[in-house]
Amino acid sequence: MSPEVSAESAGLAVRTRGLRKVFGERAVLDGVDLDVRRGEFLALLGASGTGKTTLLRILAGLDAATGGTVLVPPVRTVVFQEPRLIPSKRALANVVIGQGRSARAKGLAALAEVGLSRHADAWPATLSGGEAQRVALARALVREPELLLLDEPFAALDALTRLHMQDLIAELCARHRPAVVLVTHDVEEAILLADRIAVLREGRFVTDLQVGIDRPRDRTDPVFVELRRRLLADLGVDSHAGTPREEVAR
Ligand SMILES: Nc1ncnc2c1ncn2[C@@H]1O[C@H](COP(=O)(O)OP(=O)(O)OP(=O)(O)O)[C@@H](O)[C@H]1O
Numbered sequence: 001m002s003p004e005v006s007a008e009s010a011g012l013a014v015r016t017r018g019l020r021k022v023f024g025e026r027a028v029l030d031g032v033d034l035d036v037r038r039g040e041f042l043a044l045l046g047a048s049g050t051g052k053t054t055l056l057r058i059l060a061g062l063d064a065a066t067g068g069t070v071l072v073p074p075v076r077t078v079v080f081q082e083p084r085l086i087p088s089k090r091a092l093a094n095v096v097i098g099q100g101r102s103a104r105a106k107g108l109a110a111l112a113e114v115g116l117s118r119h120a121d122a123w124p125a126t127l128s129g130g131e132a133q134r135v136a137l138a139r140a141l142v143r144e145p146e147l148l149l150l151d152e153p154f155a156a157l158d159a160l161t162r163l164h165m166q167d168l169i170a171e172l173c174a175r176h177r178p179a180v181v182l183v184t185h186d187v188e189e190a191i192l193l194a195d196r197i198a199v200l201r202e203g204r205f206v207t208d209l210q211v212g213i214d215r216p217r218d219r220t221d222p223v224f225v226e227l228r229r230r231l232l233a234d235l236g237v238d239s240h241a242g243t244p245r246e247e248v249a250r
Pocket residue numbers: 023024028046047048049050051052053054055
């Protein structure tokens with residue numbers, strides 16, 4: 001099934017119904033019903049191998065579903081864990097790739113937004129990991145996507161750069177208001193950034209909740225701490241020990 005491109009109805013950016021993806025004998029996604037409103041920030045959590053990236057790739061149009069329906073807007077962009085820049089093109093040329101010559105001004109504006117104005121002529125090999133990822137973010141934003149798909153975009157960065165990138169994403173998303181689907185392993189990152197958090201397990205959502213904490217969010221807020229504890233429990237992790245329950249029980 002190819003994704004139907006258009007999700008105008010009911011203010012939604014994404015609607016899936018009965019979405020299935022089968023690899024061999026295994027249904028990795030087994031009847032996923034997902035709505036994401038326009039401008040809504042959804043974080044997708046789930047243990048390794050639960051199908052988060054598979055779902056994201058189907059929303060991106062990079063993979064086809066085995067069954068069910070998918071409605072997504074035509075303009076959607078993806079940021080992956082690694083920046084995937086073209087080494088033979090300078091930063092600005094990477095940002096505006098496929099956009100035509102008139103996109104230069106928009107590309108420069110996008111680089112300014114991610115704090116890289118001075119690096120427009122830099123080659124990818126000369127950029128740090130965080131800078132390269134910011135170029136990838138500028139490349140995703142310059143297309144003014146209605147849907148921004150983020151597949152663990154900070155996972156390969158050091159802890160401090162990761163915190164800066166989280167702040168940057170929060171700021172940019174508040175300004176541009178795309179619908180966002182963020183795949184992450186990091187429960188705190190999900191609570192810091194998302195309007196809504198869904199947890200995938202055994203091919204379906206087992207949790208789907210509104211975060212409902214005012215921004216900017218404080219990790220020490222009791223509501224934050226309680227939400228973290230609950231999500232870790234849903235993921236099968238003991239929040240005190242920080243180890244999987246089966247290991248604790250042994
Ligand atoms: N092209 C493929 N062919 C066969 N199996 C696949 C393929 N792509 C993914 N899978 C399997 O589907 C399952 C879900 O993979 P997916 O990458 O979506 O999980 P994930 O939740 O994103 O995992 P992680 O958190 O480790 O990145 C895994 O068991 C994986 O091995």
